[in-house]
Amino acid sequence: MTPFHGPYDDGDYADGNALAGPLREIFAVDLTAASGRCAHCGAEGPVALLRVYAHAPGLVARCPSCTEVVMRLVRGPNSAWLDLRGATSIRIPLGVE
């Protein structure tokens, strides 16, 4: 169906807005507006502001303050793996959408 070339489009990273679709497959609410606290440096901010690297197998989201990994998401054929070791907490606004 498609003429595919190289592995990426241009640019080095996107931001957490790009996690909206992949996370919405797992969670019933939008998580990009949720606020996370980085386990490494303690910075707190919306998931939408994380730096998202899609080059890896899966998505790697890094803290915009210290660049440590906050979240990893890998989608397999029958399951999704979500690694949140880099986040101390995530505060999810409810009833907003």
Added chain:
Amino acid sequence: MARLVERRAETPSAQTLVLDVPDWPGHLPGQHVDVRLTAEDGYSTQRSYSIASASDGSRLELTVQRVDDGEVSPYLADVLAVGDPVELRGPVGGWFVWRHTDTAPVTLVAGGSGIVPLMAMVRTRRAAGSKALFRLLYSVRTPQDCIYADELRSRARDDFGLDVAYVYSRQAPQGWPGEPRRLGVADVNTHGWPADFQPACFVCGPTGFVETVADILIALGHEPRRVRTERFGPSGP
């Protein structure tokens, strides 16, 4: 499953795809969809595209900037034909969105095809009869790269409370006062709302552009929580 019903050339490298999506639930301006392409051998890949249109029944418009070595955008821009199916997921995103019930003034800053989700906000504003005051600052390389040029010209005239200003980074139109240059502090200060007005600020464009503009807005005294950004990257438009 969506279907392409029409395509429009916006610039030499950008196309608007008009899709019909049965059971589309509606969307907020600023939201995006994830478009998935699957090859015959089963390899599949997806990209996020901002929605360009205001919510309107089952009709949905995306504007796709062709990235020449990209995997997805050349296919959408050049190959996909009217009547072809398109696999998409959405609408998604709940942070980089404007709600027409919000009455605060709005500053929009677009770099290149970063205009797309901001145009959805401009279109929704009028469709919803919002009186929120909007200022749009749009940075393009050359006049030929200006997406929605005609529509922006007529909206700047007809949409009461909408101001539109341009910055040309490579080549300015004939008769333009000043030289082509990158967008700077003076542009944001002159064409955006002052921080005292507590505007909602939306910035969309390539990563470097967005970071520069966000830093300028913060330096001008805007609260970080009122500055919402969306960057293009490997999975962006």
